[in-house]
Amino acid sequence: MNPEDKRLGMHRRISRRDFLNGAGIALGTTLLPLQLLHGAAGADAYYPPAASGMRGAHPGSFEVAHATVQGQRWRAANTFENYDLVVVGAGISGLAAAYIYRRDVKPDARILLLDNHDDFGGHAKRNEFCIGGRTLIGFGGTQYIEAPNHYPAVAADLLRELGIDASRFSDYHHGSLYPSLGLQEACFLDRDSFGSDHLALGSYGYSDALRESPLAASTVTELKRLFEDKQDYLAGMSQAQRRQVVQSISWREYLRKYAGLGEEALRFMQKWTEGEWAIGADAFPAWLAWEGGYPGFGGAAFEVAEGVPTGDGGGIFHFPDGNASVARLLVRNMIPEVAPGNSMEDIVTARFDYSQLDRPGSDTRIRLSSTVVDLRHRGGDLNAEVDISYVSGNEAHSVSAAQVIWAGYNAMLPHICPDTPAAQKAAQGQSVRAPLVYTNVLLRNWKSFEKLGLARAYCPGSFFQSVRLSRPVSMGGYQFPQSPDEPMVLNLQHIPLAPGLPAAEQFRAGRQTLLTTSFDSFERAIREQLDRMLAPGGFDAARDIAGITVNRWSHGYAFTTDAASGEVSWYPEYWQHANRPWEAARQPLGNITFAGTDASSNGMTESAIEEAHRAVHALGPGAAS
Template sequence: MDDAPLPPSPELSAEDRALGMDQKIDRRDFMNGLALTAAAVAVQSAMPWARAVQTPASAAYPPAAGGLSGQTDRANAVMHAVRDGTLKAMTGQSTGESFDLVVVGAGISGLAAAHEYRRLNPKARILLLDPLADVGGHAHRNEFQVGGKLLIGYGGSQSLQTPSYFSPAVNAMLHSVGIEAQKFEGYYDGAWYDKRGLGAGIYFPKEVYGHAATVREADKAADWVNQTPLNPQAKRDLIELTDAPRDYLKGLSAGQKRERLAKATYREFLLDIAKVDPQLVTYFQDSTREYYGGGIDVVSALDAWANGNPGFDGMHLGDAVDRVMSPSSRLLQTDPDDYIYHFPDGNASVARALVRNLIPQTMSGHTMESLVLGRLDYGQLDVKGHPVRIRLNSTAVHVRHLGDPHTASQVEVVYAGAGGMHSVVAGQVVLACWHRVIPYLTNELGAPQTAALRDQVKIPLVYTNVVLKNWAAFERLKLSAITSPGHFWLGADLDFPVSMGGYHFAQKTSDPVILHLRRIPVGRVGDSAREQFNTGRAELLGLSFADYERQARNLLGGALSGGGFDPVRDIAAITVNRWAHGYAYEYMRPGDTYWPGGPLPIQASRKGWGRIAIANSDAGAYAYAHSAIDQGVRAARELLKGSGPAISDFPGPPQNKLKFFGS
């Protein structure tokens, strides 16, 4: 990569130049140029479809695209125009193509649906449509070339969480595409951090706490909290919450305590039950966001306990509930698996394995190891004559039965793609797009199902990969990760120490390494979780690549300054993976009053009709890869009335440990 700085720009402040905003990195963000706005969609004469949906040559190999990636404005524009009523033409020029199955969505759930459909009907001809420039949906791969070395990062779906909880159907599908989870035990270097004496730290931004500090955590809060810029009472309260919490609900039984904690947010627990200093509300506000999407003002204290938040060890609540099989069950389990089941590109390799199985011409090899350095041939995704085809940069806009849904033999799917509006026909359809899109695609649903579909509000998130030329600052500070309470970013972590398939994680301090930053945009305290997600989505869509870059450089320049880090000198590349419609919403108390007793909206929302079935992680209210697979399998079996290894379609991830547990 060319490290020469850009010529000084009059638009850049001295502060920006000190952060390195004038350094030469790939800053394409599709906010301009090829960006397709809703207004432009409506005025096709001003921006013809052939121009609007063309893919630039630089995006011919999507994993290597820099700048802003994921759900770009260009990828979102068509459905935003449908939503806004500026695109009303729901007919298209027939391509003359007919398929046994059309899948709307080429994420993991859509790919799983296609895989299961082919298992049950090996001669089936299948087309998958997706508006993104890459396969896999949120399972997204980033590639970088730095100093002659290939670095691979994950830009979305992170890991195969808790294989012990996988259904037989998930295990069978992963096995069929060459993925054996137990092999990660040899590929993940669990001793990498310990061998180097690295641990977790916390960065306190000056703007929030009065002065900046980076503090390395220790087992006992008393050993590090006094180094923070928290006020004296907040320090005392944090030490108590962590090291020696009292029984803050003394006199109640364990069941009564759990019931009380289920009805209170963690914010209310801190302020009204534990009665700690209000500064700790700021400190903990985002601590639940990575697992639940929401901050402590919408997540119950019960779920915060399951999340590992402090304050509960003295309350004798019993064992943490990782999963129970029904709301009335009292089965307690613990999470038996380490968090190590991770490809270098996260679950993008799961998606690529499914693609390779469906279209063998796209990639050589059969093993999970060959996925890592294997280069997907995008030119083979949509080839006439292949029994399975994947058509990217293609947004479905209308789906209808050709006749009465009860008796029709075909379904028409209209999509916006290269050259304009097109239509294909299919014997059957799987909608593996997110739930809130479905009512815009069809007028064949009743009001109750439409309302149930709209209950699912996607969690917006941003995963940013920053490539460092070396990780010397982390070595000097003895850090492997930092959280940053109150900052724009939730924190930054060194990438997972995984070496497999000829790919080797950094060993020397001078080796380049990927740093993973994450943000879940927030709304106003006091709003519901869904309202906050919508507010956060608007914020996410309003920011440019430069906005994210500036905040990334600000975080690293501040948090790592004590280790000699220089954001001008030490950053080689940045890719921002933006997911305005990110992960599935998982039911949580106290806001979802129907949880866990039911009836649950997903039970009504995911019902198929006629020759159409519904998949995707929304259908499980569970934002994890194995749920996406289960839902894809279920949808395919509904259409073909087939059977196979059992699926798990009851919602509830291991992280939401206490959502099922009553008093």
């Protein structure tokens, strides 16, 4: 180990590897999660939320799917299991589909959910850390319920049935905690991108502290003008001309050509959109920046487009583990034996018994670490039952069902479902996903943040473009750290992209980069960036980091591309093309229907629920079982 790695603490013993309460889950191991579930290492040994190291698209979750795409086939052994419904994908959409099917179609239905990951929830994953006998919780993907005040009726009703009262967020959120400690937003400028390391406290965007930064005086002036957002850069243009401008260029190009930003200011702004949209300013449409209220349009007299939300924005509701609690509530509702309790408060600390998920005799079963590799109607008859083959533990098995709901990635379907017409396969293949990385770092304390007066930072040139203390939420028996002397979970975000390429190509390139980036590389980037940011506050990466969980999502936000132009469906409701590939892709196919966010080209939780509802009610009478 080189001296720098040693200084950063790469040799220190922390919670960084893929362990499930002491049972190692390594790539190539013969002891797979399914065997752990069924007692090979004891039921208590299998508890995925406590696993650290590389999570999300973890080793073992994607290799079978990739091999299938490349042409590998498996001979499946028949389990002779038959179900009323098999759901492929146990994310929020798949779980909601099973719940709605039981509620609306057949209360005593026999349902099996199959998922390629070692935990349920899809992108709504839970990370737990244990330190000094205390458990701290973080989110591994979907962060919160966004704009619950504006949720569509289908999704709002489901949340209400699960006992989620989104209007009570203020009861749990310690909104005054960080301000009471003098913590605020900041920008961190790194030496590699801007000449020297500098933490500028103040607004998350522009602040007067930038005047003491390594940025050129002209850059500071440009950023101040941009964030004051009072100037009309399209003065003298008609409405038609204004729309033509913003619909024809990227936000970066708009800021360069019309707002007059120089290269250094553009470099500062490049990652501004990554946290929300998983794409940089160079491929982010100017019209979307305007619709989203990004700076640069404050003085422009645009007409409000039809369908643009107005009002209070709808607020948020954040569980300590993000929307993993939504998934956990769905699972506990359908499989009550999995955990005690009956409220949205007690779900936060409920310890799930994963051995109950796939219990013989249970009406609803969830089978993890099971990648579906073949899906077809028996004998090619679209009125017949459906045979489903999946791989688990390097062995293929098959089950059958009267009906199937696909709640996985649309791009996989052309490779595993031979019943699908060519045109529908082509539409499914136009689905594209944006890669994301949500990283949680367990700190032994957060005194350096208090000393620096820092709550969160935008880092425009760093590997992680945002660093923030966890959102302070206490619910039920879970108490958020109140003192900087206590341990804390720190949230970092990284979007792997290839600036300069069209957005969809950036997503594909970023996905390849992500899957070939080792955990050691992530850990080194974490330690180096935090050390450089926080050292003036007394932070020591080797001493203060107690655990790391990297949640990589090679298939993150759901989008669709237009085959002719390559345009991405950022907002489906503003799609300008006659063809809407996601609608063609989700057309019912015999006894198979399609849920998931690919079916709406919208990665939001409410869309996942809406698509589950649509898929359930698109099912016909079903095959005889």
